[in-house]
Structure formats: structure tokens, C-alpha cells
Amino acid sequence: MSATLHVHTTHLQFTNGLEVVAVEGNTVGECLNHLIRQFPQMEKALFAKKDKLLNTIEIYVNSASAYPNELGKSIRDGDTIHLLVALAGG
Amino acid sequence: MALNRKVAIVDLTSGTIEKKPIPLEVRKTFLGGRGLDAYLLYKYAKPGCDPLGPDNVVIFSAGILGATLASASARTHVMGKSPLTGMVGSGNLGGFFAPELRWAGFDHIVVKGKAAKPVYIWVHNGEVEIRDAKNIWGKSVTECQWAVREELGDPDIKSAVCGPAGEKMVRFANVMTGIKDAAGRTGMGAVMGSKNLKLVAARGTMDIKIAHPREALENDKKFIDQIVSAKVNQTQGELGTPFIWGATNSWGGLRTNNFQYNQILYADDVEPERIDEIAAETMGKYHMAACFGCQVHCRAKYKIPPSPLAEKFGVVGKYDEGPEYTSQGAFACEPGCTSADTVLIGNHLVDQYGVDNLEIGSIISWAMELYEEGILTAKDTDGLDLRFGNDEALIEMVHHVCNRDTRLGDILAEGGIRAAEKIGKNAIKYLIHVKGMSNLHSDERATPGLALNIATASRGSDHLRSRPAIDLYHLPQEVMRKIYSSPVPYDGPLSSDHREYVGKPWQVFWHEQCYMAVDCLGICKYHTVFLGATLPNFEDWPRVLYYNTGIEMTPQEIWTVAQRCNNIERLFNIREGFKKDDPYKGDVLVDRYHDEPARRGAPDVIGATIDREKFKVMRAEFYQHEGWDENGIPTPETLKRLGLENLDKEPSRI
DSSP states (O other): OEEEEEOOGGGGGGTTTOSEEEEEOSBHHHHHHHHHHHOTTHHHHHEEETTEEOTTEEEEETTEEOOSSGGGOBOOTTEEEEEEEOOSOO | OTTOOEEEEEETTTTEEEEEEOOHHHHHHHOSHHHHHHHHHHHHSOTTOOTTSTTSEEEEEEOTTTTSSSTTOOOEEEEEEOTTTSSEEEEEEOSSHHHHHHHTTEEEEEEESOOSSOEEEEEETTEEEEEEOTTTTTOOHHHHHHHHHHHHTOTTOEEEEEOHHHHTTOTTBOEEETTTEEEOSTTHHHHHHHTTEEEEEEEOOOOOOOSSHHHHHHHHHHHHHHHHTSHHHHHHHHHOGGGGHHHHHHHTOBOBTTTTBSOOSSOGGGSHHHHHHHHHHHHOSOOEEOOTTOSOOOEEEEEOOOOHHHHHTTOTTOEEEOOOHHHHIIIIITTTOOOHHHHHHHHHHHHHHTBOHHHHHHHHHHHHHHHHTTSSOTTTTTTOOOOTTOHHHHHHHHHHHHHTOSHHHHHHTTOHHHHHHHHOTTGGGGOOEETTEEOOSBOOTTOHHHHHHHHHOTTSSOSSSSOOGGGGGOOOHHHHHHHHTSSSOOOSOOOSOTTOOTTHHHHHHHHHHHHHHHHHHTOOGGGTTTTOTTSOOTTTHHHHHHHHHOOOOOHHHHHHHHHHHHHHHHHHHHHTTOOTTOTTTSSOOOHHHHHSOOOSSSTTTTTOOOOHHHHHHHHHHHHHHHTBOTTSOBOHHHHHHTTOTTTTTSOOOO
């Protein structure tokens, strides 16, 4: 499956400035792995350890939160994935 | 009924106590909590009064949903004229006091005048008494709560107290309850101290009748599902508010060394996971606790581990709760310290003294920069080497400020603007504040929307009055449009990019109404879209309100109440000297935001400043959304629409 992934501004330094990246996979986890194969520095930016996203990373698929079990969430052709980063709250 | 709680007007000068009902019409106009407090402040505080004089008031209140079946309906609000800023004074705390106040029969306690000697107020089952505080005056925040329980013979009494810092009228002293629940910012504890009021104790067994209990419970189950299914709340349940510190520091969003930098280096020891580790080591696996009726349980319990610093200050093994994200700023990045020990000790001291962690951390960090600049010398500090990163000097200064027992400690206890006047030598140039209140330790130079928030918030630089915190998440446009187009229509621009100026005034305006509504209802901001886009919102509150209280209101009507109450706070500030461009009382940022680019962090942060002209355009647009004129004054049409056109002339509705 092919999806469009929107990169958070703070991660542009790891994607050569690309704000939107084409990714492939049947799940969010597979799509993120594809992203990391293209841009290896994204691994540290997203994952605390294998198969565990950082606490401050949230995934939206088609404008809805994919939490919980984000990585196992199914992806269909044409889906849109947004990477959110929780920063600087009160 | 949930609506039959009263207002008590307690005059400490004369010793008189009046109990007044809250008419239904007043409920529908202000709801309760902070909203009705704002009205009572406007009507009961004498215009132009000395905040530390008898003509000021200090008001303690519960929200209209307090102690009902509504989730997290635990918030207490405290209000008066601020001795720090001379404008709106306001603090909001969690814990268990507000529910107890309601069970004791009251929603608002308005305290005016000044007692001849230390007293406390005892509220119980419809009765209010003024009692001698000779046995509890001088005690720490936790000691005085236990002492009053012992004196009155009831271990379940809950109290809102001023600590030793409040007694000494440190102008940023808090009102506290429990171990660490703090009505912080703006010095409401100092107002208590100025009135010789040590605490308000509450205990009650008066039932609160729920209007539609079955529906309230069913609705609350959905509400709780919504709350606990948000990732931000699950994470807070594991790590508390510190969870956000590490990522924000990596990004470059933390004011460091009094805002000379925006990122602290080599600070792994202050990361949330390390603090969590210490809490687990000292309190066991299950070390998170919650306020009344809350499922998030965002506070850690800990004991201070042995360390040379803890031994020097005699606090090894002391129990406390937190630290919050704000203490990581106050005792780590702002003073340039990198030790968890320092954060945990500093957090414990501010909780025991009852003083604002943000303000004391900021003001000592400011003094550190003055010391390094040579504006303060070793003579001024009584030999204390007040350089950045000196953990021992930092903790030593916390004691001196709270006790006012050195010349510099006494000066800093007066707050930044007064201290700068006393120090002279252009010390004001280095003070990071809005309206005289120190900023949160976050750096808003890369986030114009957040900069507009702190510049225009009613109680001074503040992240809890209108901050569009989710602006940093980069939400999908569709999600943003859904949030920000309701309950009032908005089809103007919205940008997911935190670096943008466009669309931000509306977001700040929207969040201002959202947070006021939450503060009137008396529920926690973590149960709304403060940190999570999927959390409850205006659309969800009418059902909670109706099922619990029987009051029927639409989302739009709740929005209008919030706008009305925000405008009262604005009118109060105008009455007390607000001018749009006044560097001490205006809607402005200090020069560093505009003139000094951020030096560290991610590429989107390095080099960031707030453009002066674009900031003014944002501010003007924000005023337009508010219905204020070009000077930030509510127009006659706005006042009429909100029913405030006769606010000055009308007799108090309570």
C-alpha cells in the first residue's frame, strides 16, 4: 500500500527538508520502517526502542489519532499519515 | 442540589460573616469558579487598592461541577489583586479542597479586611467561623494542615493554606493544599499573609444532589474513555508533566541561563525517565497519584535520595510529590543546573515554603545573570557565588528569598520589577517577564502564537490562560479546522506550522475562552484540548453540566460565559492601570524576544526571533476577535453584548 506521510517541522533536518514523503506498507509500523530506510536518522527521532514509539510521538491516519496500537494500524492505498510531536506544553 | 451552595463574605477587620445564595441567573451568567470569582473581585476589591492592604480581597472557590460525578472536578480557584503585578491575581490548584468546600456548603469564600492577629477560617456543614491561628502560624505548608486537623479533631479536614513565604508576604507566594497542590503565580499566598489569614479549613457531609444521576454516570463513563484513550494522558500517567521536557529541550524550546540560551546541555539527569526512576526507587512501582475524581494520575510520589546537597540542607528522605515540568525549568535549565537532586530538593522547598516555583527559579536565575554581568557583586550576595550552575547557591537563595533573611533575598522577594528598581544599573534589561510576572521556562521565539499568548494573558506571562499548546504538534488541517471552527464559526486562515504568524490570533482567542470555561466548570485542563486534540471540548460540556446540575446551556452559551468572564478580567486590569504598550503592564514582550536570536536547537529554532511588526499585527487581530478597540479596550458594543455595560455602576449581584 502506498501512503503519504507528513513530516513534523522538527524532523525536516532528518529528511533533507522534505515535508511530505511517499511511504509503503500494510501498517503504520511498516510505513515508518520504509521511512527509516529512506532516512535512517528518523529512527532515533521516532522510536524509544524497537516497536515502541517515543512518548512524545503521536500518529494520525487520515486526520484521526491512531493511538493505541498505532504501529499495527492498517494502511490502505492513498492514506495520509501525519507525525505529531508533543512539545513545550505547560 | 449541586446549585444550592453559597457565597460567604468574611470580613476579617470586623469579624462579620455574611452568607449569600447564588441566584440561578448568576449561575447562568458566570457558571462558577474563576468566572464568578472575577466578578466578585471586580465588585469587592476597592479600585486602586494596595494588594497587600485590607481593601484587597482573596477569594477561594470551587467550580460549578466541583464534587459532582464529573471527572476531575477537583479544581480550586483563588483570586485577588496580585501583589506581584498589581493586576489580576489568580491561581488554580488540584487536590481535594474544592470538593470538601462544596460538601461543607459553599462555593465561594470572599475574604476582605485584615485580622488584628493571625486567624484561620473554619468552614463546616453550612457554618463559617473565624478562629485563632496562634497554634498554626509559622508552620510549613504540610505542618499547618496537620495541626488544624489535630486542633479540630478531624483527620479528613482539607485546607487551603499560605506557607511561611505567604506569611512573610513574598510577592509570589502560593496558596497550597495537600503536599504539592499549588495555586501558583501572582502571589495569592502573600495576600493571605497580609490579612493575617493562615488557612481556610473545610469539612462537610452535605450531600450534593445530582440532577440526573444515571445519565451523569453513563456520560462520565464515555468522558473517562475519551480522557484515558489519549496518548498524552497515558504518558502523563507514567511520567507526569515532566514527560514533555526532554523532547522540548532537544528541540531547543527551554529558556536556559535566564534566556541567554534555549537549550540546556548535559542534562540527562533531569530527563523524565530519570526522575521516574528515582520515584520508583524510593516509592515503589506504583508511585503515581491523582487528584479527586481523576483518572490521569499525573503526579509522582518520591523521597529525596541521599546526596551531598540533600545532606547539606537536611532533606534526605523527605517525602514530596512531583516534580512538575515547571520545577524542571525552575531548578534546572533556567539556573543552568543539571542535577535531578537539585530539582527534587528545590521542588520540595517550594512546596514547604508555599512559593511559586516558576517565579523563584526565574528570579534567582535573573540574579545569576546580574551577578555574572557584575551588576550584583559578592557584597550584594553576602559572599554567595551566584553563578549559573551553582546548585548549592541556588538552593541557598530559595531559603533566603522565602525567609527574606538576607538583603538580596528580601529584594528578590519583592518580585522582578520592584527588585530591578532597587538594584538599579539597568538590571531591568535582563528581567524576563510580562506584566511583571516571570515567564514559564519555555522559549516562544520560534512559536509566534505562543508568544502572543504570554503577551496578552490576563495574569501576566502565562501558559494556562490562552496557550495554543497543540500548535506545536502540527495537527492535520482537517483536525484544526474542526477544533477552531466551533462553537463559534471561523473560516479564516489556520496554519499547522508553529513558525507562522497567520491564524495564530484566532487560536489564542479560542484557547482563552476554552480555558476560562474549564476554570468556571472546575475541571482540569488535562481533560480538555490543552495538550491533546482528541480530548473533551465545548461540544462535550453541555451534557456534563446538564446531567450533574440541571442547567441547560449550549456550547455557544458556555463560550459566551467564558468571553464575559475574560472581559471582566480585562476590565479589572484596565481599572488597575493596563496600557497596551506599557513595558510593565502592557501586552508586550521583553526585548530579548525580538532582538536576540535563539542560539541552539533544531534548524527551525536556531535564529528565531519574534518580528516586532508582525507581532503588532497579530495583537491587533487578536483585539479584533475579542471585540476590543485598537488599544485593547473592550468596545461599548462588546460590553453590551456580554451584559457588562453597567459593571461599574450596578450593585453587586451577590
